[in-house]
Amino acid sequence: MEDGSSDDSAAPSSTTISRHVFEDDAGESVFTISIIENMEEDYGLYVWPCSIILAEYIWQQKTRFSGANVVELGAGTSLPGLVAAKLGANVTLTDDANRVEVLDNIRRVCDLNKLNCNVIGLTWGVWDTSIFNLRSTIIIGADVLYENSAFDDLFSTVAFLLQSSPGSVFITTYHNRSGHHLIEFLMVKWGLKCEKLVDGFALMPSHKASNLSGNIQLAEIVLNCDPVKETSLVK
Numbered sequence: 001m002e003d004g005s006s007d008d009s010a011a012p013s014s015t016t017i018s019r020h021v022f023e024d025d026a027g028e029s030v031f032t033i034s035i036i037e038n039m040e041e042d043y044g045l046y047v048w049p050c051s052i053i054l055a056e057y058i059w060q061q062k063t064r065f066s067g068a069n070v071v072e073l074g075a076g077t078s079l080p081g082l083v084a085a086k087l088g089a090n091v092t093l094t095d096d097a098n099r100v101e102v103l104d105n106i107r108r109v110c111d112l113n114k115l116n117c118n119v120i121g122l123t124w125g126v127w128d129t130s131i132f133n134l135r136s137t138i139i140i141g142a143d144v145l146y147e148n149s150a151f152d153d154l155f156s157t158v159a160f161l162l163q164s165s166p167g168s169v170f171i172t173t174y175h176n177r178s179g180h181h182l183i184e185f186l187m188v189k190w191g192l193k194c195e196k197l198v199d200g201f202a203l204m205p206s207h208k209a210s211n212l213s214g215n216i217q218l219a220e221i222v223l224n225c226d227p228v229k230e231t232s233l234v235k
């Protein structure tokens with residue numbers, strides 16, 4: 001799955017290139033995505049386990065992603081978005097507009113894999129012009145729910161993007177560290193609901209799962225269009 005080998009020809013010093021193989025049902029390699037990582041640097045320059053699980057889910061849902069308009073939030077090294085692009089999706093990869101080194105690395109990784117993606121700075125909870133032009137059928141985000149103080153900003157951006165494209169869905173993988181209470185509360189607050197919740201490890205081939213650890217969930221979140229139930233206080 002990932003060999004973590006060094007390849008100085010394509011990446012600046014102090015970086016490594018990991019290779020992520022996607023296989024057919026017979027276990028034959030179909031394609032490989034190469035990712036430039038830098039362990040000494042930022043959160044966004046490392047392939048987090050949530051990203052490996054989301055990338056595998058996208059690969060398994062290939063017909064759904066082919067031709068879709070996909071936006072990845074907090075893309076970091078962008079493995080899930082690159083798999084979507086490989087499957088024929090039109091992909092926009094985004095990360096914090098202030099993290100220039102992460103955005104530069106995303107562009108390098110696209111070039112390395114010869115994949116043509118749009119790369120833009122998109123900071124959660126900030127309403128720059130770039131966000132108003134995005135029309136995504138599928139929004140993805142791996143390990144973007146890791147810092148409680150940023151959850152509200154992330155959910156405000158997700159709610160905005162879902163409202164901009166009726167019928168769209170947000171697919172995210174996250175470490176379930178303290179139960180779903182905060183995520184459930186924020187979904188209600190932002191008018192969202194969870195349509196599907198699966199154990200991330202359950203969808204992984206066993207040889208890939210054995211390299212990962214944690215309690216990782218995959219959720220599909222949509223706008224909640226159910227009518228609000230009115231409760232009468234006056235009897």
Ligand SMILES: C[S@@+](CC[C@H](N)C(=O)[O-])C[C@H]1O[C@@H](n2cnc3c(N)ncnc32)[C@H](O)[C@@H]1O
Nearest residue numbers: 044047048051074075076095096123124142143
């Ligand atoms: C834990 S890393 C996950 C990176 C990648 N998705 C993965 O799973 O390998 C979190 C990512 O969110 C990005 N991020 C953090 N705060 C952000 C914000 N306020 N707006 C946009 N991106 C943000 C970071 O730059 C980083 O790339």
